[in-house]
Amino acid sequence: MNCFLSANVPNKDQYGIRKKRVTKIKKFKFDTGAQYTCLNAIEFSINITEEEFRETYKGVIMEGTGLDQTTHILYYLLQVENFIIEGIDIGSVPIYITFDKRAYKNLLGLDLIKLFNISIDFDNHQMELSITQQFRDFKKTKLKLEPHDMIQLGLYRPLIE
Secondary structure (H helix, E strand, O other): OEEEEEEOOOOHHHHOOOOOOEEEEEEOEEOOOOOOOEEEHHHHOOOOOHHHHHHHOOOOEEEEEOOOOOOEEEEEEEEEEEEEEOOEEEEEEEEEEEOOOOOOOOEEOHHHHOOEEEEEEOOOOEEEEEEOHHHHHHHHHOOEOOHHHHHHOOOOOOOOO
């Protein structure tokens, strides 16, 4: 699945992202088994080490576990602008990045997949996406989908249940 994403991070230099806007067209694996959308920091041209990033980063850090239940990878929450999936601009959304080389696939996870109604035509090998009514209603009141909004929309689980 093709996605166009653009990172417009405040204090870009602080995270090792160049002064220019980072704009990429990337292929993502449509992964209903992945809870979160994630990709490697290399995809954003972040050119500092994970340790340098962690020293300046003041955001959410999450540990992901692989299917084998023994692989552990650290992910960092990053708000991106203009995330476009198959031509549908969903705007500013949170995704996760990692510096771990074992995470080499870009995963479109359930957090963003759940923003869409999906129709799959197996006979013609086509998939059609449309924005859910819930997300359409949300976009009428707010332009940026942030982590606390993801909890309210039921896309993230709250830390305390």
